[in-house]
Amino acid sequence: xSESGGNAGGRGGSGSGAAGxxxxxxxxxxxxxxxxxxxxxxGRERNRPSQRSFTENAPAQRTRRADPARLVAFEVLxxxxxxxxxxxxxxxxxxxxxxxxxxxxGFATELSYGALxxxxxxxxxxARCVDRPLDQLDxxxxxxxxxxxxxxxxxxxxAHAALDQTVGLARAVIGAGPSALINAVLRKVSAHTLEEWxxxxxxxxxxxxxxxxxxxxxxxxxxxxxxxxxVAHGRSVSEINDLLDADNAAPVVNLVALPxxxxxxxALEGGATPGELVEGSALSSGGDLGRLASVREGSTRVxxxxxxxxxxxxxxxxxxxxxxxDGAGERWLDLCAGPGGKxxxxxxxxxxxxxxxxxxEPAPHRAKLVRQALAAVPHEIWHVRTGDGREVGTExxxxxxxxxxxxxxxxxxxxxxxxxxxxxxxxxxxxxxxPLQRELLKSALAAVKPGGVVAYVxxxxxxxxxxxxxxxxxxxxxxxxxIDAGAVLDGVSLTGHLDAGHxxxxxxxxxxxxxxxxxxxxxxxxx
Ligand SMILES: C[S@@+](CC[C@H](N)C(=O)[O-])C[C@H]1O[C@@H](n2cnc3c(N)ncnc32)[C@H](O)[C@@H]1O
Numbered sequence: 170x171s172e173s174g175g176n177a178g179g180r181g182g183s184g185s186g187a188a189g190x191x192x193x194x195x196x197x198x199x200x201x202x203x204x205x206x207x208x209x210x211x212g213r214e215r216n217r218p219s220q221r222s223f224t225e226n227a228p229a230q231r232t233r234r235a236d237p238a239r240l241v242a243f244e245v246l247x248x249x250x251x252x253x254x255x256x257x258x259x260x261x262x263x264x265x266x267x268x269x270x271x272x273x274x275g276f277a278t279e280l281s282y283g284a285l286x287x288x289x290x291x292x293x294x295x296a297r298c299v300d301r302p303l304d305q306l307d308x309x310x311x312x313x314x315x316x317x318x319x320x321x322x323x324x325x326x327x328a329h330a331a332l333d334q335t336v337g338l339a340r341a342v343i344g345a346g347p348s349a350l351i352n353a354v355l356r357k358v359s360a361h362t363l364e365e366w367x368x369x370x371x372x373x374x375x376x377x378x379x380x381x382x383x384x385x386x387x388x389x390x391x392x393x394x395x396x397x398x399x400v401a402h403g404r405s406v407s408e409i410n411d412l413l414d415a416d417n418a419a420p421v422v423n424l425v426a427l428p429x430x431x432x433x434x435x436a437l438e439g440g441a442t443p444g445e446l447v448e449g450s451a452l453s454s455g456g457d458l459g460r461l462a463s464v465r466e467g468s469t470r471v472x473x474x475x476x477x478x479x480x481x482x483x484x485x486x487x488x489x490x491x492x493x494x495d496g497a498g499e500r501w502l503d504l505c506a507g508p509g510g511k512x513x514x515x516x517x518x519x520x521x522x523x524x525x526x527x528x529x530e531p532a533p534h535r536a537k538l539v540r541q542a543l544a545a546v547p548h549e550i551w552h553v554r555t556g557d558g559r560e561v562g563t564e565x566x567x568x569x570x571x572x573x574x575x576x577x578x579x580x581x582x583x584x585x586x587x588x589x590x591x592x593x594x595x596x597x598x599x600x601x602x603x604p605l606q607r608e609l610l611k612s613a614l615a616a617v618k619p620g621g622v623v624a625y626v627x628x629x630x631x632x633x634x635x636x637x638x639x640x641x642x643x644x645x646x647x648x649x650x651x652i653d654a655g656a657v658l659d660g661v662s663l664t665g666h667l668d669a670g671h672x673x674x675x676x677x678x679x680x681x682x683x684x685x686x687x688x689x690x691x692x693x694x695x696x
Contacts, residue, residue: 235341236334238273239316242280243338246312249285249589256285256588271456279419284312284319285588286417289386291318294366298357310347313339317355322363332359385413387584390596394581398630398686403671408680415679416584416591422453423474424464427517430545431468435461446662446682447477467545472510473583475628475677475684480511481661483573483624484518486652486691497523499570504558504613507535509542511575511626516546524570526551529558559608562615570621572613576606578627578634582686585679599633606638614642614649620696622652627688630676635688639674643692652691 235243241263248254248263260281264274284291295314296303303311313335320331332355340348361369367384374380382389396409424441426433426449433451437443439461444450453471463469484501501519506512506528519526528543528551530536536555543551554561558574579598584591606627613623627634643649655670658677667682669675674690 235338237267237269238277239280239334239338240342241267241269241273241277242284242316243312243342245277245281246284246315247309250308250312253593256281257586279324280316280319282419282588283323284315286591287319287323287386288315288592289388290363290367290383291315291322291386293370293383294318294322294358295354297369298354307343307347309343310339310351313343313347313351314354314358317351318358321355321359322366328359332356381409381413385410385417387413387416387591391581391584391591391594394596394599394631397632398581398635398676401632401636402630402674402676402688404676404678408678411680412678415683418585418679420473420585420679420685421683422455422458422471423477424451424453424458424469425449425472425477425514426451426463426469427467427513427545429521430517431463431466431470433463433469435463436469444474444663446474446664446667446684447481448661448663450474450477467513467542470510470513470542472514473586473685473687475582475682475687476511477514478658478661478667478677478684479624479626479687479689480514480573481518482654482657482689482691483571483622484515484522485661486571486622486624486657486693488570488620488622488693499524500568501526502561502565502569502572502613502616503528504561504572504574504609504616505576506530506539506553507532509535509539511573512539512551513542513546515573516543516551520546520550525549527554527569528552529554529556529561531555531557559605559612562612565616567616567618569616570618572617572621572623573626574609574613574623575626576602576609576634576638578602578606578629579631581629581631582679582688583628586685599631602634603638606634607642610638610642614692614694617694619648619694621694623692623694625688625690625692628685630678630686630688635676635690636672636674639690639692648695650693650695652693654689654691657691658689 244263245256245260248259249256260278264277269277292303295318299306317331317335320326320335321328332352335355336348336352339351370383371380378389378392381387381392392409392413395412396406399406399408399412423444424433424436428449433441433449436451436453440454441451444452458464458471461469499522501515501524503512503515503526507530509528512526512528516526528539530539530553533555536553539553579594579602580587580590610625617623625639629635651673653670653673654675658667658669658675659665669677674688677684677687679686
């Protein structure tokens, strides 16, 4: 049991914990994680077909019990497919239910997230190994095959363990019948490495979109949408592969210490590293964040650096009103606040700047989450309204100095955090959300005082929900002007140069900034 457990191979790690390189029955050894270059190199080496060995036992004679970590991954995939569940919500509850330790939890995370993200590529491979169309397979069998394929092609799990354990899982939870099929199909999958499979699948392919779609496991419409997004924000279309690749890497967990309320000391002592893009942030060293008292209290929170930057940008805009540029006496509004990540940061900044915050959210259960998120901020600073943001503009016309519209959007900029979402979203979502995004922005512009500023934010870079919304709403209005959002973002960043601005709006990117792809427009209502 000498080998340690790094996680993924060529497709990038998906979880925080370890996956197997060990020689025990489940294919997972003991030891700490390795850096990704070692994992990639060693993962490919270990899984070369010529070095593979399989037990000669028939499936029925092999493992009959489901390894708990693989069972958790299987249950996550089933819940996502059959119940429309979100992997990031269902995974922790399954891990708790099966009592996985830290190491197995890491393995289950990598396996479920990796199999979900890589689904498009894995299905293209499986289609070559199954004698019927994949949609004619029992969905549970297909999920078991995806789990087996991810272990074989992208994790440092010995091939015999990947095969035996996946067949054992199928026997235990699906039935004895399908295990022979799963055994036969996974043997075919294991005949090649991932690179060899991609070569086989793509050698005759000339369509660039289809090539990128299969290689980087994104639906073709999203490949096209992201290309269009790069161009719309002044970047080169040649960045597309880097962007798609960044969506497949496990995002590092970012922390924020609420300004004036939280501290990163405990996290830094525990191995977190200071964030380089924004003040008060840190990159978590992984593990259970609940061990940190400041996280339990809510004064230090998990928040993507892109979200931190746009919230700070809204708070930092110089209104030039004489009373407001330092925030004293100002009223701030977060129009779409649930579940409260940005509201918590804005609440802390409002306290420091002598302002107050109204956080609005229509969904009652999400409004409750906003209250919980704001719990560490003194109560006299904030108030939560449960209602439709489209009504705020008329109900509270010209009442606020700063308004954040963090609009409901497709989330195309946060695909790395939501492994199933790329397969669930459709182009129709883009068109369906457009009217709501425009109405919310108009309501915000009605609610802001003359001289005040509205920050329009999405976690999508797509022009249909970013630049098109802003230009449609600003068209024919001479009382509004765009502030240079790139310059304001630079001003709140530690580097002072994010290179995110383009034509007065700003766009952050996973492959450039290691943040979610947050869009920011800052609109001032002329005094
Ligand atoms: C992108 S999320 C906001 C994320 C939040 N700002 C944060 O940082 O945690 C969009 C939110 O808008 C809310 N929403 C949907 N329809 C809305 C409406 N008509 N008015 C206001 N908010 C709405 C959704 O419930 C969701 O909570």
